[in-house]
Amino acid sequence: MHPLRHYFGLHRKNAVEAFGELLQKPVATALTITVIGIALALPAALNLLVKNGQGIADSFEGVRDFSVYMKPGVDIDVAEKLAGKLKAKGTIASVRLISADDALAELQEVSGFESALGALNTNPLPHTLVVSPTEMATTFQLQDLGRELQNQPGVDQVRIDTEWVERLNAILDLLNRSVSIAGLMLIAAVIIIIGNTIRLDIQSRRDEIEVLKLLGASDGFVRRPFLYEGIWYGLLGGGFGMLIIILSAGILAEPLETLTGLYQSNFALQGFDPATIGAMLGGGVLAGWGGAWTAVSRHISAIQPT
């Protein structure tokens, strides 16, 4: 047999035996895997959250519309006149007038407040102009225009619609960095958990390790099954973490759709992409291996037959 194939055969044997070792103590293994799974699921879930938020923000990319709210009770003619004036400007591509009646009808349709709104005697909503600037219009021009409109008679408020997108982006940036920090801390926690689990395992198999060493086993030989055990913990923990996220996403999908529907976004919930799956399983395996390594590097060479 080819030496390389023999070498891989030995490793496969180690891997299988290490898995069997985990099955020997199913309860302890399940607990360890659960803890690792949760620790890995948290940063991954936060990451997905941020990515989805980014998706929402991105779906508004390039939208620079702003709304001009007329004072309540201002006649529709005033609003129409203002709309005409705005249309004439070079920086404005289009102006859409939403009358108070239309606005009320729309609100009733989408928000589910029918009964509450129906209880009102008068329409509390003002006429609104939705102004879309041209591509050419600079931010400064729009800010000037906003100030100018603010001073027009009958105008109550000018609101740049995309302000909230900017705020969201700022929040997402903050979250993104927090996720990185949380991720690093939780990976460190996983390494420590696995390291400690493997350390206890080494202690409980001390007699066996002594016998192996008496029979001429090198530290490397004794180490290998424990390293595979660590890898299994990480891999199974990563898989369990993924399960947690898939279930959570399933629970969150419907309300999230309703929410994004309210913002008239064509946003769709992003589930697992290959990068996230790879990061979770790969991160799990690396943390498992690393954790096992911290344990074996210190404790295996310390065990010597007496």
Added chain:
Amino acid sequence: MIRFDHMTKRYEGGRDALRDISFEIPKGELVFLTGQSGAGKSTLLKLLALIERPTRGQVIVGGRNIGRLPPSQIPRYRRQIGLVFQDNKLLQDRSAFDNVALPLVIAGMHPREIGKRVRAALDQVGLLKKEKSPPRTLSLGEQQRVGIARAVVSRPGLLIADEPTGNLDPELSLDIMRLFKRFNDIGVTMVIATHDLNLLDQLGGKRLVLKDGEIADHNLPGGVS
């Protein structure tokens, strides 16, 4: 095969377990190491198995000064010797077959070759039919025979046994010693520590008697100074 040259082993705390020991064991010899407990028998065997290192002097095995062997070389050295223990040190969670296979697995031998060698070794100790049994289901004598099969399976040139019959009744002890004799007959050098003097008279072999860390008596062919 084995030479101790003015070797002293002092444990921490200042007690000399062995003092200025010199002797030589030729290849293929069967040597019984005797003496009361505390005389230094176990220490001598531990030096041969590189569980302990000499404080002064030399321990030479197969032409090499093993006292100076770097720690990284110890596993390789141990694979070249066979060890038998009083309490057999079998792994209880594995079958007799897997226990005997351990030295070969450690040496990285191919599974097919391992199977052949293990069955041959179990056959030699008369336990081929019990290869699947876990050690605890075997009698003490049988367990010790599994331990011997494990020690000889990698065909070492040197076999070291520490009180291998210490836990056995006289009849079983004689069986075990005869087994050792058979391996000695095919050329394996053996050092067996025992306090069972009755057995020795029936077996022949050479003697090395220790008393208080020194050689009290011997009938080794020269070489003792």
